[in-house]
Amino acid sequence: MLKTLTPLLWFLFSAGGTVAALLFPVHLFVTGIAVPMGWLEAPSYTSLLDLVRHPLARLYLFVIISLPLFHAAHRFRYTLYDGLKVKHLTALIVTACYGTALVGTVAAAYLLLSLP
């Protein structure tokens, strides 16, 4: 079953990689460095919540969480194969990698849909 899904997994890997390449540098810089260091002002809680309520913002957040998770899962799986030569642990690796991505995707979907 995994064999038939391979093209889809590669597609998600590509899409996730593009999303991560274009958007993660700026998001990480703002959320992880600029705001904690005080270089940029964090918006107020209520205005941020208002922004996230917008359906496009919800879709945006879902995309930038879910796709990079699949990208990372796919790449990590192959890095384990190539780097540690653990192809014989395929079943475990596949479950752990894509399973994490799937759990993260479902969690993101649930959160973003349950917002009033």
Next chain:
Amino acid sequence: MSDRVHYTLYHPKWYRKPVSVWWWLERWPYTKFVLRELTCVPVGFFALVLLWQTWALLEGEVAYQRFLTRMESPAFIALNVFFLGGILFHALTWFHLAPKAMAVRIAGRRVPDGLIVFSNYVGWIAISAIVVWIWMSR
């Protein structure tokens, strides 16, 4: 004369050199490749941070404040700086490799790789600027 012809197949001892698990340290291009692939760790990590941020935001002001405070801890800032390096390495290698996957042709002539890489960078800077603008305008 025997009426049964008997052939034996002599198979020479072909030698297959075993591939060490440290194959990627033997040549710099291989090492660079593995480092590139390992950028998936900061990517996955930050995706989970975004998930955490979203959860905290939806959980309430107290939870969100706790998220912001955690982000301010020196450990997290150091980690984020290190991971930013990794994510930038991912972005740079991605923009350089993506054109190879697409043979873009305009009016029958193949678009040179350099042009596609350049437009990737332009798009990247533009989109980053838009994100910062949206963030700052709140």
Next chain:
Amino acid sequence: MAETITLTIGRYRPEQEAEPTLQEYEVPYRKDWCILDALNYVKDEVDGSLSFRWSCRMGVCGSCGMMVNGQPTLTCAAFLSSYAPGPIKVEPLQYFPIIRDLVVDITEFMDKLKKVKPWLVRGEEKPLSEGEYLQTPEELDSYKHHSMCINCLLCYAACPVIGLEPGFTGPAAIALAQRYNLDSRDEGSAERLAAVSGDEGMWQCTFVGECTEVCPKGVDPAGAIQQYKLTGATHWLKSVLLPWGSK
């Protein structure tokens, strides 16, 4: 200028040793000699038992591929002067079973090549009376570089996936499959996709990119494989999302 240069050559005599060894030879250092000339000097003047493959000595037959200082190289195209003052390490092509000295067994590659059907596949052949297949310069341009492959297998020696998964179809075979897919005269894309999408097909490729770096003919197998992946993934999505669409 030095008189001689040292070559450290990989030897393997299955009838007398269990593992490959290295043997040093001094060869004259001539400015116009390539490594193949040095190997032929060794065989003619020093040690007639040295075995290696070569043919055209001008970089078009693909026979003389070997590891020179750890890099897959055509020995007829590598000059002694580039490696001076030496010593130069010459070993058999990586990731292939070694038959003897510098000779490797490429049977596996030949099987992989056959699997991808590297020939024009057509539903119906045009009769001679209808004349030639016409192709514009743009159509030729789209696959020409992929057609330059001389099957030298330097790309296989450079590909770590081949080293880790010997069953992987490999750069040259997939690039040649793509060469025919892109050929406007060909109608066999679906058949090839089935062969290359399998267990040991293109999805095992992790785009290391070394195959393109070492290719002496500019075939760009890495690019061919990534484009093929995109075609394959798009085809899969279409077949899932639009199953009623025509193939």
